Amino acid sequence: MKDTKLSQAIMNKNISANIIFCIVCIAALFITGCSRYQYVLIDSDLYKNDNKEFIDENDTLMMKYNFTGTDFPITITVFNKLNQPLYIDLSKSSVIMNDTKIEDAFNRDDQTDSIAPQSFATIKSNNLSDKFIPLSSQDKKTSVMVPTSYGSNQVKLHSFDQETSPVFFRSLLTFSTQKDYSSPMYYDHPFWVSGIFQTFDVTYSNSPSNQFYMEKTTGFATFMGYLGAALLLVGIAAVTPQEQ
Numbered sequence: 084m085k086d087t088k089l090s091q092a093i094m095n096k097n098i099s100a101n102i103i104f105c106i107v108c109i110a111a112l113f114i115t116g117c118s119r120y121q122y123v124l125i126d127s128d129l130y131k132n133d134n135k136e137f138i139d140e141n142d143t144l145m146m147k148y149n150f151t152g153t154d155f156p157i158t159i160t161v162f163n164k165l166n167q168p169l170y171i172d173l174s175k176s177s178v179i180m181n182d183t184k185i186e187d188a189f190n191r192d193d194q195t196d197s198i199a200p201q202s203f204a205t206i207k208s209n210n211l212s213d214k215f216i217p218l219s220s221q222d223k224k225t226s227v228m229v230p231t232s233y234g235s236n237q238v239k240l241h242s243f244d245q246e247t248s249p250v251f252f253r254s255l256l257t258f259s260t261q262k263d264y265s266s267p268m269y270y271d272h273p274f275w276v277s278g279i280f281q282t283f284d285v286t287y288s289n290s291p292s293n294q295f296y297m298e299k300t301t302g303f304a305t306f307m308g309y310l311g312a313a314l315l316l317v318g319i320a321a322v323t324p325q326e327q
Contacts, residue, residue, distance in 0.1 A: 117301045120285055121215045122229075124278035125150050125293045126245075135291040139272060144169065144198075144258070146270070149292040154210035156295060157188075157254060161206060163198040165260065170197045171206065172264040175257040178211060181250060185211060206256070213297055216249050216279055223247075231284040238280040248275035 129137040129148070137148040143165060149158040157178070163169040173196060178188040188208050198204040222241040229236055243249065256270045290296075 117283075119215075119281060119283055119299050119301055120296050121279060121281050121299070122286065122290075122294055122296045123155070123216065123276055124291075125274050125295075126277035127272065127274045129272060131293070135293040137272070137274070137293070139270065143268065146256075146272075148254070148272070148274075150295045151290055151292055152210075152295050154213040154295070154297055156210055157208040159206040159254070159256070160203055161198055162203050163200060166200045167260055168197050168199055168262075170259050170262055170264060171195065172257040172259060172267060175255075175264075175267065177255050178208060178252055179255065180211065180252040211252075215281075215297060215299055216276065218279060218281075227280070229280065229282065229286050231282065231286050233284055236282055236284060238282050241279045243275070243277055243279075245275050248277065250276040 125137075127137045127148075129139055131137055132147075139146045143163075145162040145164065147160040149160070150156065151158070161169075161171075173189050173194060176189050178185045188211065189206060191207060191209060194206065195204045218241050222243070224239045224241055226237055227240045229238055245251070252274055254270075254272045254274070256272075257264070258268045258270070259266055286296075
């Protein structure tokens with residue numbers, strides 16, 4: 084009789100464990116499937132190459148702007164054409180977004196502050212924003228196909244020009260050939276958001292250099308996460324032996 088009860092207890096415990104596993108898997112599927120992605124396209128009056136990098140060049144240096152990544156990054160590749168070092172004054176370099184200065188936009192622990200003669204260096208900003216840009220029914224919209232991990236997906240592309248863009252920003256960089264930053268050279272490059280589309284699936288990783296994206300978990304995914312956790316606790320309690 085005792086063996087029968089023991090076998091039944093073991094069977095119940097295995098069934099409960101399987102139920103818990105199924106609950107966790109289902110909750111995970113809901114969570115991963117309930118994120119919304121906003122993709123943002125950038126434009127400028129600067130020259131744009133085939134890779135959609137924005138370029139400014141003179142006798143001193145060449146700069147290439149790349150926006151690929153998450154949460155509004157700026158990556159600037161700088162080539163020093165001089166036969167002497169070029170110094171970057173980070174304290175006088177910033178980003179102005181919709182007339183508001185973003186403090187410490189380029190202040191990073193891994194940031195370079197000088198470029199050797201006849202060589203490249205990379206300047207990276209901190210992520211500038213993780214907030215979705217509001218869209219309006221009045222925006223100019225067109226249907227476009229975008230490649231995603233599950234195949235091509237048709238989305239509504241909201242398009243803007245320099246006058247109608249919801250986000251206008253400037254990259255302000257200061258260089259000098261002197262280590263004490265005397266005789267500074269200022270570079271002011273304007274950009275604006277030219278397009279936005281949203282999808283529930285990520286696009287391929289080889290996105291154009293003038294595009295970044297942001298991710299937001301929907302309220303339903305958050306609810307399912309809490310529900311899954313609650314059910315998991317209930318299941319654990321169900322298979323935990325009770326003291327007699």
